[in-house]
Amino acid sequence: MDHETTPIIVPEEPEADTLRVPVLKVFDGDGFLTKLRNHQRNVEFEVGVRFGFVDAPEIGQQGGLEARDFLNSLIGGCNVDLSILYKSDTGQIVDRHNRIVCVPYLTAAKPLEKEAPTSGLRSLIAAFWERSYITRNIELEMVVNGWAWVLERYGPDERYMDAFSDAQRHRRGIWALDDNIPPWQFKHQQYQKRRSVKQQPPQPTLFSSSPMRPSCPREGCSGHMVERSGRYGTFLGCSNFPKCKHSSSQ
DSSP states (O other), X not given: OOOOSSOOOOBOOOSSOOEEEEOOEEEETTEEEEEEEETTXXXXXXXXXXXXXXXXXXXXXXXXXXXXXXXXXXXXXXXEEEEXXXXXXXXXXXXXXXXXXXXXXXXXXXXXXXXXXXXXXXXXHHHHTTOSEEEEEHHHHHHHTTSOEEOGGGOOOHHHHHHHHHHHHTTOGGGGSSOOOOHHHHHHHHHHHHHHHHHSOOOOOTTSOOTTSOBOOSTTOOOBEEEEEETTEEEEEETTTTTOOOEEOO
16 A cells, blocks of 8 residues: 555644644554643653544554554654543543543645645635645544544544545545455454453363373372473372372373
């Protein structure tokens, strides 16, 4: 999957106050590491950032590495402005993994002209095109360039769905390939695989408590034969040793 030489940009000004933070490391197609300062304690600490309305492919699935690299090409090493969202399931601005949930914006020099594909996005570009610098919605850029799904359950603006449909129609990013599955479905499949492995019974060995181990042949002994080591090598000895001292060569 080759990235387009010039990505489609989506100009948009945030509707609420934002927090400017540095991008220290891009984790995947919808998250990165940043650094914040606690002014009361005069200390800095690192924290993860998670995009609010989109979900990119997981690193282990088709398109995951490419989505991460694409996001890194947009914001890697830059300062971005976060429009912080409230998570209803945690009651805070962080998710259950303690990542800040937000919509990220990037203010940068105007790139070479590249029209957005949908009428709604095209009108946004027209409104901003006379400026030397523009502010861009990075979530929407990930979607329209074909590197993320839209999380409809969180009620994103209709432009997200327009951008998603347009990316699929023009086979951008992951949509150039077939058999794409949403990240949440991929994670569920991986969970089922791990669960299946855990539920498989262990293979019997000489050291297990499996009925496959031979019983001690001494009359009245309830022990079983296990492998032991002695001066002259390994041998089979009763598990009830020293009460039962029966042994035999292997």
